[in-house]
Amino acid sequence: xxxVSQDPRHxxxxxxxxxxxxxxxxxxxxxxxxxxxxxxxxxxFLTYFQNEAQLEKSRLLSDRFSAExxxxxxxxxxxxxxxxxxxxxxLCASSLFPSANNEQFFGPGTRLTVL
Amino acid sequence: AQKVTQxxxxxxVVEKEDVTLDCVYETRDTTYYLFWYKQPPSGExxxxxxxxxxxxxxxxxxxxxxxxxxxxxxFNFTITASQxxxxxxxxxxxxxxxxxxxxxxxxxxxxxxx
Numbered sequence: 001x002x003x004v005s006q007d008p009r010h011x012x013x014x015x016x017x018x019x020x021x022x023x024x025x026x027x028x029x030x031x032x033x034x035x036x037x038x039x040x041x042x043x044x045f046l047t048y049f050q051n052e053a054q055l056e057k058s059r060l061l062s063d064r065f066s067a068e069x070x071x072x073x074x075x076x077x078x079x080x081x082x083x084x085x086x087x088x089x090x091l092c093a094s095s096l097f098p099s100a101n102n103e104q105f106f107g108p109g110t111r112l113t114v115l
Numbered sequence: 116a117q118k119v120t121q122x123x124x125x126x127x128v129v130e131k132e133d134v135t136l137d138c139v140y141e142t143r144d145t146t147y148y149l150f151w152y153k154q155p156p157s158g159e160x161x162x163x164x165x166x167x168x169x170x171x172x173x174x175x176x177x178x179x180x181x182x183x184x185x186x187x188x189x190f191n192f193t194i195t196a197s198q199x200x201x202x203x204x205x206x207x208x209x210x211x212x213x214x215x216x217x218x219x220x221x222x223x224x225x226x227x228x229x
Contacts, residue, residue, distance in 0.1 A: 042206050042219030056215055091160065102148060104217060106160035
């Protein structure tokens with residue numbers, strides 16, 4: 001299967017710990033996005049990369065959050081000093097730019113629970 | 116500011132009924148894109164359709180159809196002859212021309228009962 005993959009699928013951590021998530025996009029896709037989805041809400045945009053360049057960041061991405069895509073392929077999202085409010089599903093998506101549909105393909109997400 | 120409103124939080128229908136999911140959007144851009152995604156219980160968002168602001172033609176794909184009306188800033192989604200497999204949360208989303216950010220509504224949870 002060549003869809004977007006995310007690892008881990010579930011993460012439980014204690015408040016104050018650091019966590020890191022990985023996203024592997026569809027192989028030929030040059031754009032990669034991170035979203036956060038809390039229970040009962042739609043996904044909220046966090047940031048996106050074109051190749052290795054981070055081109056847009058939401059105000060939701062506080063100083064405790066950092067995302068990287070060092071070689072323009074996979075990406076990592078790190079949350080430092082986690083808080084209970086960080087509990088959410090973290091979704092990764094990728095797309096090919098330019099393309100006719102401008103469609104973002106989503107991965108299965110990483111569900112984070114902060115105790 | 117961009118915003119998407121899905122006023123229906125939950126809808127429950129019986130199999131074979133038609134159902135319409137409403138979506139109202141706000142944007143100041145003249146160039147924008149509208150999307151519908153499906154999120155089944157497994158959690159993965161599945162792309163259904165994309166529309167740009169210059170194309171108001173309605174679209175039909177099998178049992179799915181979409182009605183885009185700029186005059187009312189709406190992009191409604193109809194499922195004809197619903198099936199149990201249609202049970203999911205459906206999200207409407209907006210992307211303005213100058214941004215890659217998708218702005219999602221809160222979603223409508225559709226339950227189709229046998």
